[in-house]
Amino acid sequence: MATSGRERLGELAIMIRPNTSILPANASDKHANSADDRPDAGGFLPGVGLLALDRQYAVLREEIRAALDRVCDSGRFVLGPDVADLEVELARSLGVPHVISCASGSDALLLALMALDIQPGDEVILPSYTFFATASAVTRLGAVPIFADIDPVTYLVDPVDVERKISKRTKAIMPVHLFGRTADMDALLPIAKAAGLPIVEDAAQSILSTWHGRCSGSLGDVGCFSFYPTKNLGGIGDGGFLTTTRDDIAQSLKLLRVHGMEPRYYHQVVGINSRLDSIQAAVLRVKLPHLDAWTTARQSNAARYMELFSHYDLEEHVVVPGEEPRGRHVWNQFVIRVAGGRRDALRAHLAACKVGTEIYYPVPLHMQQCFASLGWQKGDLPETERAAEETLALPIFPELEPAEQRTVVGRIAEFFNVPQVRQPGGAAKQADTAQPMDAPHFLRRMKAVGRADDVRC
Ligand SMILES: Cc1ncc(COP(=O)(O)O)c(C=O)c1O
Numbered sequence: 001m002a003t004s005g006r007e008r009l010g011e012l013a014i015m016i017r018p019n020t021s022i023l024p025a026n027a028s029d030k031h032a033n034s035a036d037d038r039p040d041a042g043g044f045l046p047g048v049g050l051l052a053l054d055r056q057y058a059v060l061r062e063e064i065r066a067a068l069d070r071v072c073d074s075g076r077f078v079l080g081p082d083v084a085d086l087e088v089e090l091a092r093s094l095g096v097p098h099v100i101s102c103a104s105g106s107d108a109l110l111l112a113l114m115a116l117d118i119q120p121g122d123e124v125i126l127p128s129y130t131f132f133a134t135a136s137a138v139t140r141l142g143a144v145p146i147f148a149d150i151d152p153v154t155y156l157v158d159p160v161d162v163e164r165k166i167s168k169r170t171k172a173i174m175p176v177h178l179f180g181r182t183a184d185m186d187a188l189l190p191i192a193k194a195a196g197l198p199i200v201e202d203a204a205q206s207i208l209s210t211w212h213g214r215c216s217g218s219l220g221d222v223g224c225f226s227f228y229p230t231k232n233l234g235g236i237g238d239g240g241f242l243t244t245t246r247d248d249i250a251q252s253l254k255l256l257r258v259h260g261m262e263p264r265y266y267h268q269v270v271g272i273n274s275r276l277d278s279i280q281a282a283v284l285r286v287k288l289p290h291l292d293a294w295t296t297a298r299q300s301n302a303a304r305y306m307e308l309f310s311h312y313d314l315e316e317h318v319v320v321p322g323e324e325p326r327g328r329h330v331w332n333q334f335v336i337r338v339a340g341g342r343r344d345a346l347r348a349h350l351a352a353c354k355v356g357t358e359i360y361y362p363v364p365l366h367m368q369q370c371f372a373s374l375g376w377q378k379g380d381l382p383e384t385e386r387a388a389e390e391t392l393a394l395p396i397f398p399e400l401e402p403a404e405q406r407t408v409v410g411r412i413a414e415f416f417n418v419p420q421v422r423q424p425g426g427a428a429k430q431a432d433t434a435q436p437m438d439a440p441h442f443l444r445r446m447k448a449v450g451r452a453d454d455v456r457c
Contacts, residue, residue, distance in 0.1 A: 039403070044411060047354030048395055048404040051230060055399035056294075060286055064236075067282035074278070082281035087241070089288055093208070094215045096223075096243040098250035101276035102257050105204040105226025105240040109137035109174075111274060112200045112222040112242060115252040118143045118171055125165050126174040126202075127157040128366040128376075129384040134176055134202050135365045144374070146170070147366040149381040153322070155179065155335065155391070158383070159187035166191075172198050175220075177206035179360075179393075180232070180298070180332035181324050182216045189219065200224065204240075205332040207232050208295050212326055217243035222253075227276075227284060232298070232332055233291050235280040297398035298331035304402060305334055305394065308409040311422040317342070318412065333360060334396035343390050349415040355408055358393045 039045055057064065071082060083101055091099040102108050118124060120142030126134050128147035135145040148161040157175050173192050175183035183201075192199045199220025203209070207225055209216045217223020225231075227239030244250050255262055260271035302321075309320045319337035323329055338346050347357050364384045366376035378385065394408055413420065 039407075042410075042414075043406070044353070045403055045407040048356060048400075048407050050356030050358055050393070050395050051397055052399055053229060053234070053397075055397075056287075060290075063286045064283055067286050068279060071278045071282045077278050078275050080278045080281075082278045082285060083276050086276075086281040086285050086288070089285065090241060091243075093288065093291070094217060094243060096215065096218045096245060098244045098247070098253075099241055100244075100250060100253040100257065101239070101241040101281070102253075102274040103240065103276060104238045104274070105224060105228060105231075106133035106137065107257075107272065107274040108204075108224035108226070108240040108242045109133055109200070109202060110140060110272070111253055111256050112224050113137055113141055113143070113172065114256050114271070115222065115249050116172055116198050116200070121169065122171040123167060123169040124172045124174055124200075125162050125170060127176050127178075127384070128364040128381050129155060129361065129387055130176040130178060130202065130365065131204070131361065132365065132368070133204075134174060135371070138174075139371075143171070144169075145365070145371070147364075147376065147381060147384075149383045150387060151184070152383045152387065154181060154184075154324075155387055156181060156183040157188075159184050159191055162188065163191045166195050166197070170195065170197060172200055173220075174200045174202055176202040176204075177209055177216045178333075179321075179335055180206050180209055180330035182206060182209050182211040182219070182327050182329075185211045185219050186326065192220070198222070203243075204228075205231065206330055208291060208328065209330045210328040215243075218245055221246060222249055227280060232295060232330055233284065233287060236283050237277075237280055239276050239280040239284070241276070294398040295328075295330050297400075298396055299329070301396050301398070301400050301405065302329070302331045302334055304405050305396075305409065308405055311420050312409065312413040313418045313421045314413060314416060317416045317418070331396050333393045335360065335391050335393045337387070337390045338392055339390070341389075343392055346412065346415050347392055350408075350411055353407075353411045355411050356395060359388075359391065360393050362388055364388050 071077065087099040087101055091097065102111055113124070118138070118141050122143040123146045124138045124143055125146045125148055126138070127150055129150045138145040146165050148165055149158050150156060151158050155178055162173060173188065175188055177183055188199065201217055201220045201223040203216040203223045204226035206216045211219055217225060221244065223243035225241050225243070227233060227235040229235060242253055244253070255268060256271035257274045258271060259273055260267045260269035262268060306320055309318065317339050319339070321335055347359070350357050364381060365371060366381055366384070367378065395404065
């Protein structure tokens with residue numbers, strides 16, 4: 001039986017005490033030491049971007065340009081050898097027998113449901129707290145999205161609510177491995193098996209994440225991934241792919257992505273046009289060998305945020321995300337929860353300090369205008385609605401510098417007017433706090449379970 005996320009929220013509750021100084025430690029790193037980028041008197045950098053794709057390009061520029069030249073010289077722009085090679089390389093990296101590329105993550109979701117023969121009127125259970133494409137794939141086939149609530153600690157779909165919402169019309173379950181963390185497959189797989197339902201994993205944000213050593217995308221019947229530029233493995237435009245361990249589904253997907261055509265101009269079924277172009281594949285092949293190192297950098301950045309947050313008395317105001325003990329969390333996003341209805345004010349403060357943030361997602365899908373006819377009401381999915389009001393994503397990209405992270409956390413502490421109670425290294429700052437602080441719950445938990453990122457796909 002799955003445990004309720006609400007019970008576990010207490011594990012991460014964070015508290016606060018009043019304040020004095022708010023000084024991030026020595027700020028000077030590689031991308032933050034030009035004349036314009038020097039820290040101010042308070043130790044803050046003049047700004048931190050939510051993303052900095054240019055830093056990745058600066059390192060790979062020559063290789064990427066050579067790859068683009070190679071494709072242009074070849075005249076093979078759609079599918080072709082680079083796409084085939086990318087599929088083989090991805091299959092090896094993820095440890096899955098079949099990788100089928102396509103034109104976007106959104107198309108991957110649609111193709112997965114088409115391969116499972118989802119029909120008008122069928123029901124598909126998915127979280128409401130996800131990107132729109134998870135649900136639109138369902139409605140584009142005339143099927144009905146049935147939204148399940150989330151676990152308030154992980155923000156991932158709540159298996160208890162999924163089980164509760166299975167009906168005679170349910171034809172598939174679509175967990176989303178949101179923010180880089182695999183959904184609770186220990187609970188979901190038996191639920192799906194007992195009900196005889198396939199699982200479509202929306203793994204758009206979680207390439208290389210694992211669950212007990214197996215890659216997301218290889219746990220259910222089909223996995224759907226995105227190469228959107230902000231993803232952990234991003235192209236220079238749109239792209240996506242599917243994974244499956246099932247030969248029958250792989251065959252269907254290969255047919256469906258090319259208008260159901262095989263051989264040429266003979267159409268066995270009605271598919272769609274969703275082919276990956278060779279330019280994307282060539283660029284992605286340059287990037288793929290770096291993905292593991294970039295993922296490790298994201299994990300280090302997440303650990304550094306956890307450490308930095310523990311230097312401040314922010315527990316009453318901010319809930320910091322935790323590691324996943326059962327698998328590898330790949331940190332596509334580092335999302336904090338802001339208590340007391342102050343998320344938007346904090347975001348405005350950070351924007352004024354030129355610190356980039358984003359809200360994923362401000363309006364849950366069951367409250368979207370285009371789904372009004374489905375009849376969902378405010379209050380139907382309380383944890384989803386609360387997350388939409390309280391969460392805020394901070395910069396977490398691999399090239400992020402420690403000084404930039406110190407600025408982000410220092411600016412948050414500044415907004416809440418709380419002191420730095422610990423120095424880097426862990427000693428409590430006696431002058432700033434009346435009572436020494438225990439390690440926050442999330443750090444204690446991390447120590448107990450250890451780092452769970454040792455598994456490679
Ligand atoms: C969870 C999720 N599902 C699906 C998608 C759709 O991917 P794409 O933008 O490549 O269509 C995205 C990416 O934006 C996503 O984050």
